[in-house]
Amino acid sequence: MNIVSWNVNSLNVRLAHVLDLLREQAPDIVALQETKTPDERFPRDALRDAGYEVAFSGQKTYNGVAILSRQPILDIETRLPGMADDPQRRLLAATIGGLRVVNVYIPNGQAVGSDKYAYKMRWLAALEPYLADQLSRYPALVLLGDFNIAPADIDVHDPARWRGKIMCSDEERAWFQRLLALGLKDAPRTRHPDKPMFSWWDYRLNAYRRGWGLRIDHILTSGDLIVRDAGVDVGMRERERPSDHAPVWVELA
Amino acid sequence: MNIVSWNVNSLNVRLAHVLDLLREQAPDIVALQETKTPDERFPRDALRDAGYEVAFSGQKTYNGVAILSRQPILDIETRLPGMADDPQRRLLAATIGGLRVVNVYIPNGQAVGSDKYAYKMRWLAALEPYLADQLSRYPALVLLGDFNIAPADIDVHDPARWRGKIMCSDEERAWFQRLLALGLKDAPRTRHPDKPMFSWWDYRLNAYRRGWGLRIDHILTSGDLIVRDAGVDVGMRERERPSDHAPVWVELA
DNA sequence: GTCCTCGCGG
DNA sequence: CCGCGAGGAC
Numbered sequence: 308m309n310i311v312s313w314n315v316n317s318l319n320v321r322l323a324h325v326l327d328l329l330r331e332q333a334p335d336i337v338a339l340q341e342t343k344t345p346d347e348r349f350p351r352d353a354l355r356d357a358g359y360e361v362a363f364s365g366q367k368t369y370n371g372v373a374i375l376s377r378q379p380i381l382d383i384e385t386r387l388p389g390m391a392d393d394p395q396r397r398l399l400a401a402t403i404g405g406l407r408v409v410n411v412y413i414p415n416g417q418a419v420g421s422d423k424y425a426y427k428m429r430w431l432a433a434l435e436p437y438l439a440d441q442l443s444r445y446p447a448l449v450l451l452g453d454f455n456i457a458p459a460d461i462d463v464h465d466p467a468r469w470r471g472k473i474m475c476s477d478e479e480r481a482w483f484q485r486l487l488a489l490g491l492k493d494a495p496r497t498r499h500p501d502k503p504m505f506s507w508w509d510y511r512l513n514a515y516r517r518g519w520g521l522r523i524d525h526i527l528t529s530g531d532l533i534v535r536d537a538g539v540d541v542g543m544r545e546r547e548r549p550s551d552h553a554p555v556w557v558e559l560a
Numbered sequence: 561m562n563i564v565s566w567n568v569n570s571l572n573v574r575l576a577h578v579l580d581l582l583r584e585q586a587p588d589i590v591a592l593q594e595t596k597t598p599d600e601r602f603p604r605d606a607l608r609d610a611g612y613e614v615a616f617s618g619q620k621t622y623n624g625v626a627i628l629s630r631q632p633i634l635d636i637e638t639r640l641p642g643m644a645d646d647p648q649r650r651l652l653a654a655t656i657g658g659l660r661v662v663n664v665y666i667p668n669g670q671a672v673g674s675d676k677y678a679y680k681m682r683w684l685a686a687l688e689p690y691l692a693d694q695l696s697r698y699p700a701l702v703l704l705g706d707f708n709i710a711p712a713d714i715d716v717h718d719p720a721r722w723r724g725k726i727m728c729s730d731e732e733r734a735w736f737q738r739l740l741a742l743g744l745k746d747a748p749r750t751r752h753p754d755k756p757m758f759s760w761w762d763y764r765l766n767a768y769r770r771g772w773g774l775r776i777d778h779i780l781t782s783g784d785l786i787v788r789d790a791g792v793d794v795g796m797r798e799r800e801r802p803s804d805h806a807p808v809w810v811e812l813a
Numbered sequence: 814g815t816c817c818t819c820g821c822g823g
Numbered sequence: 824c825c826g827c828g829a830g831g832a833c
Binding site: 569570572573594596620621622762763764765766767801803804 | 824825826827828
């Protein structure tokens with residue numbers, strides 16, 4: 308069972324890349340973030356023709372999440388309790404072959420102390436109890452997506468430069484640990500304790516070419532799921548007109 | 561002697577197409593319209609490396625004309641007398657190997673009766689005496705470019721639908737005849753009296769695929785120039801990310 | 814730097 | 824439908 312998480316930064320622009328990934332790797336489940344596509348313009352036909360069921364929760368310009376799966380997608384949820392009136396489309400949960408898949412696009416937060424940072428904190432505070440509840444109902448669960456958190460210094464190309472900055476602050480890292488404490492494990496890190504495994508490189512300053520990356524996209528798995536291997540598919544970041552994120556994947560037993 | 565006229569709809573976007581045309585067809589002279597490039601960003605190096613001298617008169621967002629030539633480009637003029645204070649870059653005249661080349665991007669006019677239509681009429685009224693003067697100085701002359709006039713019903717895919725509309729009104733067609741009356745001939749039409757030879761297809765509604773074209777790009781030649789052949793290079797409109805115009809060409813003796 | 818939006822021009 | 828610019832997000 309192969310699961311991929313990818314922030315595509317516009318599904319409209321990246322559709323061909325996604326179709327190539329589906330064709331080349333034939334994953335069982337793909338979680339997408341930043342589709343930036345309203346539901347009425349979601350490319351369902353192209354993805355179905357590629358052999359995938361689709362679920363999505365999108366909006367115009369920003370955000371937007373989707374799940375693609377070879378098997379039927381059941382019990383779809385798009386609202387985070389406690390943020391019921393939030394117009395931002397950042398969560399999509401669904402059950403696929405008995406596995407609960409919780410796809411998140413956690414707010415970026417812009418800068419520690421900003422209004423957007425406060426929103427990120429509120430969002431994480433709403434996510435934790437939702438996830439505790441989900442785990443009680445669905446013991447086999449993956450939480451995956453763009454967390455906009457680099458959990459530890461090994462996940463940052465230059466920890467000194469990033470210390471305390473957005474995605475690296477103690478408060479954000481503490482939230483990441485609280486999610487793990489619910490009974491999840493950081494699947495790629497568990498398999499590869501010493502690999503950086505960056506998943507995002509800023510478009511600016513040739514960050515990718517210089518290796519200036521962060522590991523902010525994650526796949527967390529609940530206790531009894533067995534992780535065969537996990538990693539990052541940097542090939543997708545090498546292509547023409549790439550997303551600024553690379554796909555992260557896990558192979559479950 | 562091979563001469564091409566092409567409205568590229570942004571030289572920045574179409575530079576590779578232009579370089580391909582130069583390589584594949586090795587024309588002697590190319591007149592470009594709608595370069596949409598300010599002079600400081602004109603791609604002189606790439607075009608010189610391809611073996612062409614360049615002359616250009618451009619501006620930011622709109623309009624802009626250029627001439628490429630294998631031979632030196634002399635006596636360059638960019639201002640239309642009578643429209644000296646007009647900021648729109650729509651004319652470029654130059655002498656190449658004894659031939660006067662007058663490259664024009666005649667205003668579109670939007671709709672008959674509009675302010676932009678009045679500007680088109682003023683522009684044509686200024687062009688006629690300028691051209692009469694040019695012909696008196698340079699008997700070997702080509703007037704070429706995007707005229708935004710379909711001279712006759714054969715130049716329109718659906719004459720009934722376009723009757724009296726912009727690019728097809730009697731007044732615009734009369735202006736085209738007045739230019740011919742100065743001692744010019746419509747070189748492609750003279751060689752191919754019955755071919756439509758469309759040069760422009762709206763980007764909208766799949767106009768190209770449906771054959772909904774107009775012949776609005778022209779090459780007019782003075783009396784004693786001998787036209788071996790002339791036509792439209794639709795191949796350039798078949799490519800990826802094409803201009804909405806196809807290049808028009810003449811082969812002079 | 815690469816997305817999105819919108820309005821403009823065609 | 825496609826250019827361009829401007830402004831915002833990341």
